[in-house]
Amino acid sequence: MPHDHLSPSGHPFRAxxxxxxxxxxxxxxxxxELLIEKGHLTAAEVAAQIDAMDARSPANGAAVVAxxxxxxxxxxxxxxxxxAASREMGFDIGPLKLIAVENTARTxxxxxxxxCSCYPRNLLGLPPDxxxxxxYRSRAVREPRAVLREFGLDLPADMTVRVHDSTADMxxxxxxxxxxxxxxxxxxxxxxxxxxxxxxxxxLPRAPHAA
Amino acid sequence: MAEFVRVKSMMPPGHVRTPAxxxxxxxxxxxxxxxxxxxxxxxxxHKGETRDLYRVRFTMTExxxxxxxxxxxxxxxxxxxxxxxxxxxxxxx
Numbered sequence: 001m002p003h004d005h006l007s008p009s010g011h012p013f014r015a016x017x018x019x020x021x022x023x024x025x026x027x028x029x030x031x032x033e034l035l036i037e038k039g040h041l042t043a044a045e046v047a048a049q050i051d052a053m054d055a056r057s058p059a060n061g062a063a064v065v066a067x068x069x070x071x072x073x074x075x076x077x078x079x080x081x082x083x084a085a086s087r088e089m090g091f092d093i094g095p096l097k098l099i100a101v102e103n104t105a106r107t108x109x110x111x112x113x114x115x116c117s118c119y120p121r122n123l124l125g126l127p128p129d130x131x132x133x134x135x136y137r138s139r140a141v142r143e144p145r146a147v148l149r150e151f152g153l154d155l156p157a158d159m160t161v162r163v164h165d166s167t168a169d170m171x172x173x174x175x176x177x178x179x180x181x182x183x184x185x186x187x188x189x190x191x192x193x194x195x196x197x198x199x200x201x202x203x204l205p206r207a208p209h210a211a
Numbered sequence: 212m213a214e215f216v217r218v219k220s221m222m223p224p225g226h227v228r229t230p231a232x233x234x235x236x237x238x239x240x241x242x243x244x245x246x247x248x249x250x251x252x253x254x255x256x257h258k259g260e261t262r263d264l265y266r267v268r269f270t271m272t273e274x275x276x277x278x279x280x281x282x283x284x285x286x287x288x289x290x291x292x293x294x295x296x297x298x299x300x301x302x303x304x
Contacts, residue, residue: 160284162284167288169289
């Protein structure tokens with residue numbers, strides 16, 4: 001096989017995106033340009049909004065989880081209304097409606113959106129690419145334990161798996177169980193243990209010695 | 212008291228937020244979520260009326276029968292009242 005499709009570094013050249021733009025890309029450009037032309041928005045405001053979305057990250061959710069681990073009344077408020085509790089911590093999550101589901105010794109929660117890609121973006125930022133794939137979306141409700149094993153999580157048979165399909169207006173965050181051996185950690189150190197996958201339910205928080 | 216419902220097994224065209232794999236299945240109301248504008252209308256630019264939304268819990272056995280990976284595991288999904296039939300007493304939806 002000829003190797004002239006490889007760059008000097010040995011990686012394949014990435015094809016340029018020379019294909020024509022799609023109908024919806026055309027629509028987005030047309031609407032954006034009209035809004036700017038008519039003075040409703042500026043290009044800088046559009047860029048600022050993209051920056052604001054990109055600035056959201058799983059660290060926001062991790063801070064909420066860590067607060068719930070150290071503050072029992074906050075945890076109660078989080079489980080009652082996770083959006084209100086997140087706003088209370090100062091996160092600007094817009095109109096997000098959020099439900100927190102708690103992992104316990106007997107229950108493991110897993111979040112999916114089988115219909116599309118619903119995700120608590122306003123708190124956690126953009127979802128990982130695999131979250132939007134047909135494979136994850138279809139298998140999470142059909143064989144969640146097999147999916148979790150592929151993520152490295154082999155749950156005992158006597159633990160109940162609760163899958164949450166975000167089919168409509170709610171978004172979900174898993175409140176993982178606080179790892180053992182973290183009694184001496186403060187809230188900031190605890191937050192560093194909370195991974196994105198722990199809040200989707202495809203993982204667990206890091207062990208304290210591994211963080 | 213546990214409230215049981217069955218998802219209607221209709222297959223209307225258009226933008227629908229009731230997943231096909233849950234249609235015709237029986238579940239338990241996990242909680243009421245309040246009223247929201249109906250996405251089936253919002254998707255076409257109509258605000259319409261609000262509808263009551265519920266979280267319904269289904270067992271894996273109910274959904275997948277003998278092929279369930281673990282019978283007692285569950286799927287919770289948000290389903291609008293106009294997609295649900297209540298078992299037993301009349302329910303004002």
